Amino acid sequence: MDSRLLDLLVCPVCKGPLDYDRPAQELICPRDRLAFPVRDGIPVMLVEQARDQDLSRDSPANSPPASSPGEPTQSRGA
Known part of the structure; x- marks a missing residue:
């Protein structure tokens, strides 16, 4: 980045x-x-x-919802 x-x-x-984070290819606002x-x-x-840096990259808020352990999974063929 220039x-x-x-x-x-x-x-x-x-x-x-x-601030520029070159490895992550992100511009960081330390204040927000x-x-x-x-x-x-x-x-x-x-x-x-x-x-949002307060949420980790692997946080549930940034991931698709997962099924609960007791919840049946749906398949496309059913």
Whole structure:
């Protein structure tokens, strides 16, 4: 990501500065704890697309719902 672009971008929520996490390809707002994805070198600065850092990546809130242990599973052929 171009450092000049990073100097211009701010968090859309608090207007604060962002940190670039190169391995994760995310722009991080430390104040709001939001991580905005960078796709193909383009920052996606939509709050709806941001990941809440307070929720881990493997958190149930970020995963599809799983069936309960006693709940029968559905198959497509049935």
